[in-house]
Amino acid sequence: MNGAESLARTLVAAGIDTVFANPGTSEMHFVAALDRVPGLRCVLGLAETVVTGCADGYGRVAGKPAATLLHCGPGLANGISNLHNARRAFTPIVNVVGDHATWHRPHDPPLAADTEALARTVSRWVRTAMDAASVGTRAVEAVQASLAPPGGIATLVLPADCAWDEGAQPAKPLAPPARGRVAPQAIESVARTLALREPTVLMLSGAALGEAGLHHAHRIAHATGARLFGPTQLPYIARGRGRPPVDRVPYVVDAALEALAGTRHLVLAGAKAPVAFFGYPGKPSEMWPKDCEVLELARVEEDVVAALEALADAVGAPRDPPLGSQPLSQPATGAFRPDAFAQTFATLIPENAIVAEDAVTSGRGLFPPTWGAAPHHWMQVTGGSIGYALPSATGAAVAAPSRKVICLQADGGAMYSLQSLWTQAREKLDVVNVIFANRRYAILQGELAAVGATPGPASNELFDLSRPDLDWVKLAGGMGVEAARVDSLERFADVFRAACARRGPFVIEFAI
């Protein structure tokens, strides 16, 4: 057996069944092995940012890694920005990057690049196989590294000769690494703080945003008056009717400072203490009050759900406190306004849908009304690399073929990864893509104003996406995806409902 086949068989044995790929010449033996080894679904992306964005969406939804297949250093480089988002979400991914044969590489052929250096910028684990015999072992190490809590990116570089040489064998899967338990003393310490009944915020992320984590967090909030927050960018949250309420830390620094003003204790449950997305002149990096104590209940890699349950019990919380009223908002009409869209969209979310969001300026205000929507999951661009929602939604639909996936993508970001639509068409994925076509980098116009500058010729050139207008109906059609343009909320609601009622991908360009 050659190294490539040992890699494929090791991945299958370890429970990996999906490979998002954009292969090149140095990966031909691995592709040939994929032809021989049953059990791996191969999904092609026409640009690597699609491949890695798919793997991120897949991993967040499936809770297990997909593999990627990328071509040499430059191919990996094209996928790094969406791997950066995945890194910030702790998404498990096994990145396989083909490379030159070990004996060819020293000749510095044109495609040679520092693949490991590129990989290290986004990976928790990077290894280059040095011979065929060790490929299986390296592969099982990569799977383990991707799964070690809280999850992350493991990159295995596969030189071509390590793929084609014989003498390899698959490696046996290992037991999935377990999460560490939080020490009882740490839980008691937080319980004592909560008993003070001073203004407290419980910051939730990672596993704490799942159904069970939110349930116990809500018990704590109910019993102690603590407020629940998630990060500005949510990796994957259970949301909607029957799920407890939680706020996000606002993106705008002043709004975040106001939201957390008066907090005396900030308790971290799988979350980082919130810092500003960007630094601004005269504004702080840390968004909690200076006199606020920061306590860690559980690190993101620990068993945060068990810690929340234990804490809820420790503060004497009831098992099932009431959720309060979760009013469904009313659909609005007329032209796009962020809040009106948010109200409307909340009424339209299909039951058990997955929403992938990278809506930037159009998306602010989207979150609050979704508490009363049908139960769903919501995931966001965690690392700030725009163009996240299209490929992430694509990967989510591969992971969950029975669920409707909604992609909310601003047009600026959509142009980073529009190739995702072709994969949706190829795989007949059930994704409704909403493109917010404001035809400008609106966030940058806001940021320029925030630095006190008046727009001039350069900023006009650099923020304006009109001249010419992008036509998303044509772009989608060019990749085999049906599309429609809407310019009112009522028309959006009609088209969105119709798109959800059928299967397969659809694009709605909302001209706003």
Added chain:
Amino acid sequence: MNGAESLARTLVAAGIDTVFANPGTSEMHFVAALDRVPGLRCVLGLAETVVTGCADGYGRVAGKPAATLLHCGPGLANGISNLHNARRAFTPIVNVVGDHATWHRPHDPPLAADTEALARTVSRWVRTAMDAASVGTRAVEAVQASLAPPGGIATLVLPADCAWDEGAQPAKPLAPPARGRVAPQAIESVARTLALREPTVLMLSGAALGEAGLHHAHRIAHATGARLFGPTQLPYIARGRGRPPVDRVPYVVDAALEALAGTRHLVLAGAKAPVAFFGYPGKPSEMWPKDCEVLELARVEEDVVAALEALADAVGAPRDPPLGSQPLSQPATGAFRPDAFAQTFATLIPENAIVAEDAVTSGRGLFPPTWGAAPHHWMQVTGGSIGYALPSATGAAVAAPSRKVICLQADGGAMYSLQSLWTQAREKLDVVNVIFANRRYAILQGELAAVGATPGPASNELFDLSRPDLDWVKLAGGMGVEAARVDSLERFADVFRAACARRGPFVIEFAI
């Protein structure tokens, strides 16, 4: 004056007049400075691979650097693959990458990444400004580093506070670094070898591929019988009627070995000794005969043109040897065949055009007939990162507004950087884009066969770009570019001529 303005003024003073940009929040002060400082044309790319590919094409044609403006680590990462091509072509580029404020970065906000590590994989010079006062000095160092022969990528990381803090001043431009002269002894040594009249190949690259370099190389060939070769991927060559003949080293290893068989002396003039693009089982990396002596006339950073002239004089070559007959090929008809297209295309190249080529399998055979075409320049995907031709042609058109630019791009690569078309439309650039739509990764089908494998389900999924077919007329239309589809050589010739007769961008999808 703040750091951002000192950067803009330093760049202008150093002769930089073009910025290809995809900015983000951390670059707002630089954008505001661009609004205040006259002399910099800002060209927006809707994805960073467009931005860096434009800068590569611009630099090859203009012979001086454009600046880029990229946003943090992930923005830079999106541009690395085309920077990799630029690195292999020794294209001068001043890469400006905004980043978090120095005091904000330690908080590890979501967009924080190892920007310097990413930059180092493609740059010859990387520095991060540490305060506003030093930005001007760093900028002029970056310009010098990009221009130091043979040219390369200098990356200046600009933390936001170094842009917005006051107390900065522009730095004065420095004299452009000169090329080192080749020692007379080295030239005499090569002349003695040539005097043996044994089979000799003169490998030309870099400046040797310009008009003067080719002229003197041809004198040497005429006087000594040496054969002239350029690398498989040409960075920028003067070609067509009135220019001396030169072959390229074939891409396919066996063909390259055959082309160079019997060579006793390989003389390098600004070129590397040719190695295989990829390693293959049982095939060598080095493509010259084992008993062939490799001599270096001039390194790529040396004054290779002067060395060629001195060598030509040393071997007693006449000043103006005849070029031989340069027959113009005849247009062919019928369906696409690579050789027939090459014959046809050579008849159509407009006088003084620039051709950017990333045609992969469709492009093999394109080169030979162009010797008899109208005078033009030809540039290729030097680093193997596909998706090169669309943005490179775009940047070339910015650099040379009076010249017609032809983009020859295979469809697989075209999907990596199709956003380039929008920039062409925005800037009304005079580019005729030919997309070779074979609807598959044909090169990979060939490579799979070369490793002896039979295509199966995985390779079928991963090499086939149909299901659905890409519609380049719609895709181009979605970005405001007129387009037409052709399926015969005669129809191609008609549409191509018409596209060249008008100004502005046009896309021809050649269904092949």
